[in-house]
Amino acid sequence: MTSSPTAHTSEPQGTAGAHTGADALADGLRAAVAQSFDQTLAHLKDLVAIPGIAWPSFDRAPLERSAEAVAGLLRGAGLEDVQTLSCAKPDGTPGGPAVVARRPAAPGKPTILLYAHHDVQPAGDEALWDTSPFTAVEKDGRLYGRGAADDKAGIMAHLAAYAAVAGVLGDRLGLGVTFFFEGEEEAGSPTFRPFLEANRELLRADVIVVADSSNWKVGIPALTTSLRGLVDGTIEVQVLEHAVHSGMYGGPVLDAPTLLARLIATLHDDDGNVAIEGLVARDTASVDLPEADYRADASVLDGVRLAGSGSIASRLWTKPALSIIGFDAPAVDVASNTLLPRARAKFSLRLAPGQDPDAAMDAVRRHVESHAPFGARVTFTPGESGNPFQTDTASPAARMAMWALGEAWGVPAVETGIGGSIPFIADLMELYPEVQILVTGVEDPDSRAHSANESLDLGDFRNAIVAEALLLARLNSDGL
Known part of the structure; x- marks a missing residue:
């Protein structure tokens, strides 16, 4: 291993051999990871078997079991200070159970916080899965199951890396390590900010690793260096006080779904670029x-033309993207010959780095209100x-991470953006302005997080x- 944090491959220096x-x-860390890998994989399979979903419409008991299982793994790794904590939501119901464990830093050593989340997305339509979603199955070098990638693999990567470093370094390990495994990320982290505020000192660190992203492709690692922001909301169009017979009244007035479709069509130009004025967009990937x-x-189906202009990476990372998600x-099967008085859609707008979310929300509001088709009544509700x-x-941490x-991969790592959002990172940066944040992950383009066959x-x-x-060992020896 070389000493330069910008080196990407292992090339011994000095005398050959x-x-x-x-x-x-x-070499010792690699051997430790290899020796325990079967056990690491077994623990991951056990976690996949627990359908811990933080959505209010799902049974909370599996989510609690998931937190208990994670806490047990932390204790099994030798951590003594392990707590399961939560904050109440605005309506008074409990937030998702987060698991926090700490190994204090020795004097003069930095502290690193390792983040992942143990809750998962619902399975969705199980008929679309080739395997049972909550039974981990190995096939062709991949592990299938809900949460296998997003994000229970992140938990096990943190635990296995720490165990390898602790085992190899022993008493020489003075680096402070805090584990923070959230229990409601897939539900939008509704209590993340109050949880941080209530546990600000408990979670204070010099470096934070968020293991909830993706690599460039199988065999090529990446450090995620940008994430798009997000705003969402609903747009409602109303044209009638009540529904009327389409044969009796159709023609002089257009129904609400048709007018809503016309309004939605104004959100993009003919090339598929977002057509809302005032949004940040850069072709800088x-x-x-x-x-x-x-x-x-x-x-993407054959024959479908890609939308937007500029490089594909910029369209994914440094330009806005707007989708209608509801x-x-x-439903067609129960539709009648009726002019519908109102229709509603939910939009999701991904924001380019540098975009203020409040300004983006105002931009969408101005656009839809100024493009009301045929004078229809438009109601905009921010989300x-x-x-x-x-x-x-x-930053030192970013250079060490790239190295x-x-x-680890034996090929140069790349810096990438991600089209998705991790909104809670903004809370981390606001409460800990001096912290160095690294966004890493175990996924790849075929991981299909949130989809069937994850x-x-x-x-x-x-x-x-x-x-x-390697990163933990380097921080332990060199500091920041």
Whole structure:
């Protein structure tokens, strides 16, 4: 292992074949990860079997079991200070159970906080799964199951990396390590901010690793250096006081679903770019994604033209993207010949780094109100919002992370953006303004998080553990 934090591959220095102390440490960490990998995988399979879903409409008992299982794994890794904590939601109901464990730092050593979440998305239509969603199945080098990638693999990567470092370094480990495994991320982290405020000192750290992102592709690691923000809300169109017979009254007035469709059509230009004035958009991605790869990863049908302009990576990372994710109208099977008086849609707008969410929400409001078709009554209701994020890639922690990823995979790591959002990162940055935040992950373009047949590449999983172990060891020896 070289000493430069910008090196991406292991090239011993000095006499050919000579082993430095750093090389020996890296070899020891790799061996420790390999020796315990079967057990790590078994623990991950056990976690996948627990359908811990934080949505209010689901039974909370499995979520509590999930937290208990994670707490047990932390104690099994030698952590003595393990707590299960939660905060109440605004309506008084309990938030998702978070599991926090701490190993205090030795004098003069930094503290790193390792974040992941143990709650998962619902399985959805199980008929779309090739395997039972809550039974982990290995097939062709991948592990299938809900949460196998998002984000129970993140939990096990943190635990396995820590166990390897603690086992190899023993008493030489002075780095402070805090584990924070959230229990409501997939429900939008409704109590994240009050939880941070209530436990501000407990969670204070110099570096935070958020293991909830993706690598560039199988075999090529990535550090996520930007995330888009998010605003959402609903748009309702009303044209009548009440429904009327389409044969008796149709023609002079258009029904609400038709007018809502016309309004939605104004949200993009003819090329598919978001057409809302005042939004930040940049064509500045440093790497690009080939169109063929994007089409394959996103399962785009043959003949469908891609939307937008600029590089595909910029369209994914540094430009806004707007989707209609819900539509209230009668189902086709129960539709009658009626002019519907009102229709409602929910939009989701991903924001480019540098975009203020409040300004974006106002921009959407102005657009829909000024484009009311045929004078229809338009009601705009704002929803949730979250800030975008951009890493300081010159920070010591970021340079160490890029080095560790390259060492673990044996190929240069790349800096990528992610089109998705992790809104709580803005809360972390606000409460801990000096902290260095690293966004990593174990997913790849075929992991299908939130979808049927979610899966994890086991080779990349092992490499992710090695990379984090190298990062922890480097922080322990060099500090910040």
